[in-house]
Amino acid sequence: AQKITQTQPGMFVQEKEAVTLDCTYDTSDQSYGLFWYKQPSSGEMIFLIYQGSYDEQNATEGRYSLNFQKARKSANLVISASQLGDSAMYFCAMRYYGQNFVFGPGTRLSVLP
Amino acid sequence: DAGVIQSPRHEVTEMGQEVTLRCKPISGHNSLFWYRQTMMRGLELLIYFNNNVPIDDSGMPEDRFSAKMPNASFSTLKIQPSEPRDSAVYFCASSQQGARSYGYTFGSGTRLTVV
Numbered sequence: 026a027q028k029i030t031q032t033q034p035g036m037f038v039q040e041k042e043a044v045t046l047d048c049t050y051d052t053s054d055q056s057y058g059l060f061w062y063k064q065p066s067s068g069e070m071i072f073l074i075y076q077g078s079y080d081e082q083n084a085t086e087g088r089y090s091l092n093f094q095k096a097r098k099s100a101n102l103v104i105s106a107s108q109l110g111d112s113a114m115y116f117c118a119m120r121y122y123g124q125n126f127v128f129g130p131g132t133r134l135s136v137l138p
Numbered sequence: 139d140a141g142v143i144q145s146p147r148h149e150v151t152e153m154g155q156e157v158t159l160r161c162k163p164i165s166g167h168n169s170l171f172w173y174r175q176t177m178m179r180g181l182e183l184l185i186y187f188n189n190n191v192p193i194d195d196s197g198m199p200e201d202r203f204s205a206k207m208p209n210a211s212f213s214t215l216k217i218q219p220s221e222p223r224d225s226a227v228y229f230c231a232s233s234q235q236g237a238r239s240y241g242y243t244f245g246s247g248t249r250l251t252v253v
Contacts, residue, residue: 060241068227070244116181126171126242128181 027052029117029129036134038107045092046102046132048117054078058120059100061091064131065113073115076100107136144230144245151252156218159248162211163232171242172205172215173229181229187213220252 028051038044050059061073076084076091084091092101104111117129143162151157163170171186185195187207195205202221207213217224227249231242 058241062244068249069246070229070231070242072241072243075241120241126183130180 027054027119027121027127029119029127031115031117031129031132033132034130036132037137038104038134039137040109041106043103043105044107044134046104046115046117046134048100048102048129050098050100050117050119050127052098052119052121054121056121059091059093060118060120060126061089061100061102062116062118063111063113064116065110070116074102104134109136109138112136142230142232142243142245144228144248146248147246148249149251151220151250153221153252154219155252156216157220157224157250157252159215159228159230159250161213161215161230161245163213163230164243165211167232167234167243168210169233170207170213171231171233172213173231175227175229175247176225184215184228217250220250222252225250225252 030049032047057078059076063071063073074084074086074089074091076093083093088105090103092103112135114131114133116131118126120126142164145160168189172184174182174184182197184197185205186193190207190210203217205215227247229247230245233242
């Protein structure tokens, strides 16, 4: 069965510094999509960034980038210049063709002033 | 686009009562998902629909839970009778079916408390 692992239950980062949130996945499929979602304390799930398994370049969206290493089956989220508003839960997820998502357990990020 | 709309945002009910959660997906999205989120179990998929047809309801905890999608713009999740262990945040999400690049758009969730 496909599985997403996020080994960091909680992370701290100083404001304005960069932080990497780890995500590894387990699949035998060749075609899949990787996603990161942010869940602030208000509870909503916010889409951040997407990486396709055949994409050669790492995805970037503003301060978010995805460090995709296909051979290692990792899809780490990098947040540059952290802001206090980045404090939230972050979920890594994967989707296969025609299938629903598999979510990781999440990492709680706390940005310190 | 108003996004995925869920109602109510908060629901407090007594054990044994019927609870109905509602969801309006994004227009044009043909897949709809109901998730439950708790601290202990994280995000759990309860059921999903493609083109209004239930595809996989293996995540529905027990017969007390039922979900319907009478048309492309509306879905309900019903719990009858409710129990304290049903207390959780229930999310509805919608998406385009199939393509791996299509992410979910989540609603704001319904926080259910059963006392």
